[in-house]
Amino acid sequence: MKKFKAGVIGCGTISPMHLQSLNTVGNVELKAVCDVNVERAADKANRYSCNYYTDYKEMLDREGLDVVHICTPHYLHAPMAIYAANRGVNVLTEKPMAVSLQDADDMIKAAKDSQVTLGVIFQNRYNPGSVLIKNTLESGELGRIISGRLSVVWHRSDSYYSESDWRGTWDREGGGVIINQAIHTLDLMRWFVDVPIDYVEANISNRFHPGIEVEDCAEGVIFYKNGVRALFYTTTSYSYDVPVELELHCENGLARLVADKAVIRFDDGREVCADVDKNEVMDYGDGVKSYWGVSHCKQIRAFYESLAKGERPFIDGVEARKTQELVCAIYRSGKENRRIYL
Ligand SMILES: NC(=O)c1ccc[n+]([C@@H]2O[C@H](COP(=O)([O-])OP(=O)(O)OC[C@H]3O[C@@H](n4cnc5c(N)ncnc54)[C@H](O)[C@@H]3O)[C@@H](O)[C@H]2O)c1
Incomplete structure (x- = not known):
């Protein structure tokens, strides 16, 4: 089974939902995390045994990733997704997709041009x-x-x-x-x-x-x-x-x-x-609300399943x-x- 090499940009509040979920997806290896705040990046790298960066471009240029998760402030989703797509890296970004419709269109175009998959988190649908x-x-x-x-x-x-x-x-x-x-x-x-x-x-x-x-x-x-x-x-x-x-x-x-x-x-x-299901909880540590993550985990797992099958994910850029x-x-x-x- 192919193991997808994954990276996460942004190690703030929502990042444990992605990092912990990645632990439960069989066909993924977390290679690196990135945050401009070096302590945050180092802390997550330490916890999840991976490399860390403070510059997302460097991470994308050096790590040979298949997928990048974007967990940064809204205005950064578009430039980060486009940079990743242009380097052939699939993208799963947090909501909202972008801060403008033009940015959303540019993200869809970049993904289409590079033939990579663009997914957007709306976990409540799960x-x-x-x-x-x-x-x-x-x-x-x-x-x-x-x-x-x-x-x-x-x-x-x-x-x-x-x-x-x-x-x-x-x-x-x-x-x-x-x-x-x-x-x-x-x-x-x-x-x-x-x-x-x-x-x-x-x-x-x-x-x-x-x-x-x-x-x-x-x-x-x-x-x-x-x-x-x-x-x-x-x-x-x-x-x-x-x-x-x-x-x-x-x-x-x-x-x-x-x-x-x-x-x-x-x-x-x-x-x-x-x-x-009240029994269906994940422990994220850091006081993160566990019920959030169950559906995050479902969406993240489904995203990787669709990648493995070469299918369009349920919530892709066009849907979002x-x-x-x-x-x-x-x-x-x-x-x-x-x-x-x-
Ligand atoms: N799906 C959900 O239910 C849900 C819940 C909360 C947040 N979110 C989304 O997650 C995203 C992040 O939110 P948050 O609450 O974690 O924010 P946050 O401010 O806690 O974390 C953002 C992180 O990004 C880092 N960052 C900023 N600029 C960067 C850069 N250029 N390169 C690398 N890292 C950079 C910051 O240092 C910070 O650690 C937002 O899109 C937000 O809407 C989604």
Whole structure:
């Protein structure tokens, strides 16, 4: 069996999800990690017995990698992915794919030109609840989707932003609650409805975080070409993290996600549920929330399986671009105060 040689760029908060997941994928050898913060890079290299770098270009030029995982601030995803693709290295980048649609397009083009695979992490699609809703919608049992709603009402402290040199900025984070926190739930909504979007109409504002440039609150509607309207409300200004909610009102019942648990209630009285398996946890050390990683691990394993088979991964650049386009349209609508057609 071919062993893929992997590297990870960015050794911050999310990196253990990738590093630990790589440990569980049989056909991968972690060769190196990279971070501009040399202590972080050395610490991870020590823990995972690999080389470390502070310059990602040097790592890519020297290590002969097959795959690079990008776990860096948003604005770096595109240049790093393009540099890797141009050297024939497959890329798996964290969400969001990029900070602009142009960057996303450039990433897709670079991957296509070099015939490498580009994957984007949206691990919540692998949660059992998300899978149940998607499968039930596809089975036709719920009938037509009539409308949807989602809310992401969380708390992010002033220090969450002030202790980071990229969060809370337009040029480096690319936005606030929409592109960082709510993007997962917006991606789920887009994937569940799964028809082209007609237009987006949104308001964005900064209500409670005067120290940041970007929005900490956004609400609006996504109007799909089949007439489905999906309403959204998202903020990082609440006093705690309320479980994320997503609901689809369908012809034959309601599909509802609260946090990771899906409950589908059919009008005929039947009910089906799915939740994360509480026994399915990974220990990441560093106080990292273990439930995050189970679906990360599933997506990372599936990515390598698709590479081994020479198949397109489930969430490739073209698929992730659709959610990037949605996010960018929400920002345009909020900034220009008008409806944006996609
Ligand atoms: N999928 C999820 O649920 C999830 C959760 C959290 C974060 N993320 C994503 O993961 C990415 C990273 O987020 P984070 O919370 O780990 O951020 P972080 O700030 O904790 O870590 C980023 C790391 O990148 C390093 N870095 C910055 N510039 C670099 C460069 N030029 N070369 C090498 N390393 C560099 C920093 O030193 C830092 O260690 C973001 O895209 C974020 O949205 C995803």
